């Protein structure tokens with residue numbers, strides 16, 4: 001088709017409420033029962049076909065009920081990785097020849113399928129497999145993933161429209177936004193189904209083929225994403241999904257001459273490991289691989305003496321404990337002016353102690369369990385350390401119980417020492433460290449927190465005084481890639497607050513934004529001369 005087209009303009013998918021009596025609540029309950037009632041055999045997808053991995057069996061369980069097995073799959077081996085890379089290479093020429101409109105139509109259809117018939121299936125899988133409440137699943141596996149797919153089409157078109165602004169007489173300059181040469185390796189975390197769906201599809205939209213390695217604990221929802229994309233018309237071999245721990249896949253993928261890029265979200269140590277491997281293999285690649293990674297955080301809230309205590313308390317509870325603090329954006333350290341603290345502490349502790357937690361299929365719960373036994377053990381250890389240190393005081397929570405699920409109570413710890421490692425280490429769970437400072441030491445508190453942790457992902461200032469907001473925003477300019485004023489530091493929305501951080505938190509190639517898609521293209525500049533010269537001599541060479 002020859003046309004300069006206009007696809008549907010993106011708008012953010014509205015969040016459904018799941019209030020009692022709502023149709024979405026009833027539909028979600030049906031899907032929960034259906035998914036819980038079966039053990040699913042989850043398989044790799046290579047070249048559009050399902051494939052049993054060659055490695056050991058891995059179980060996917062419900063974190064809030066860890067004896068309940070949702071499904072099983074086989075770990076992917078080096079052989080599986082070789083087959084997937086072969087499929088990606090074979091699919092590449094046809095996929096990149098397909099027009100951007102045709103590639104976009106597949107993602108727009110996937111978004112509409114997810115907004116409609118697939119919504120509660122993916123929400124239910126995310127609730128059961130990742131222990132999210134209905135609302136936390138809705139903002140992730142439904143709304144954010146729909147938004148990623150719709151807005152990326154819009155941003156991709158912006159990139160294609162970016163063309164040279166000058167043409168000398170008789171010349172037409174153009175930019176060909178080519179995909180990368182080779183395959184992109186997408187590696188995704190357990191905590192956001194939307195991130196799992198975005199990381200392989202963003203490079204694919206720009207014409208790349210992909211090897212996708214999801215997190216083992218997110219595999220149920222990841223398998224459904226693959227099925228949804230295939231229903232939307234994704235051709236075989238464009239995205240090849242390899243379940244498992246990724247160790248064997250990386251052995252092959254990171255040493256392969258066609259590795260064109262890594263699209264990673266997960267912890268800082270894993271990302272640094274991948275980067276080091278790429279560095280060690282540099283001589284073997286056809287081109288320098290693009291490395292994009294969004295990683296850990298030690299996200300902060302700072303409350304100025306002018307802050308409204310109710311706003312601070314709500315930001316702390318929602319920011320630190322929603323989804324058990326397992327958002328990379330979750331507040332895990334708070335710095336509060338003493339006069340504000342004195343007015344909020346009792347309510348903060350009482351409300352935190354009362355937060356309902358348990359099986360997420362009971363819709364009255366605010367929290368579920370942490371993802372696995374490793375996360376549980378890490379939190380137990382951190383809590384034991386609090387009890388053993390005099391400068392740390394447990395204000396709320398501190399209980400752990402793994403008899404049914406991996407439950408860690410929302411925990412608030414006060415520290416007289418802002419240099420304690422609770423203010424720099426990422427636990428990735430429901431532990432909030434608080435330091436209370438004297439009102440006249442606000443600037444010292446902000447200066448100390450600015451670079452005490454190695455991360456720079458999200459942060460929030462809560463204040464009514466405009467000068468304080470302006471000063472803090474400037475003082476913390478490089479301490480967070482997503483900065484919030486009078487709000488919690490979580491819950492970025494695609495198209496509104498592009499997400500990502502700097503320093504140890506990643507390469508800050510904002511997910512769901514044009515800067516991210518740009519990393520998956522390799523522009524070619526084309527100059528066409530309409531009436532080319534036919535004589536090599538320049539005028540200055542002529543005889544006087």
Ligand SMILES: NC(=O)c1ccc[n+]([C@@H]2O[C@H](COP(=O)([O-])OP(=O)(O)OC[C@H]3O[C@@H](n4cnc5c(N)ncnc54)[C@H](O)[C@@H]3O)[C@@H](O)[C@H]2O)c1
Nearest residue numbers: 188189190214215245246250266267270294295296297328
């Ligand atoms: N900045 C962000 O946007 C963002 C978003 C979500 C999560 N996170 C971070 O992710 C972390 C939590 O997620 P996680 O526990 O899944 O992280 P993780 O680093 O343990 O795992 C991430 C992914 O890497 C895989 N992996 C690990 N070693 C590998 C290897 N050698 N080869 C291939 N794959 C390998 C895992 O299986 C998983 O799929 C936290 O640190 C959190 O802050 C960051």
Ligand SMILES: N[C@@H](CCC=O)C(=O)O
Nearest residue numbers: 327328329490491492499
């Ligand atoms: N984008 C999400 C966090 C993603 C990381 O886990 C937020 O803003 O809360």
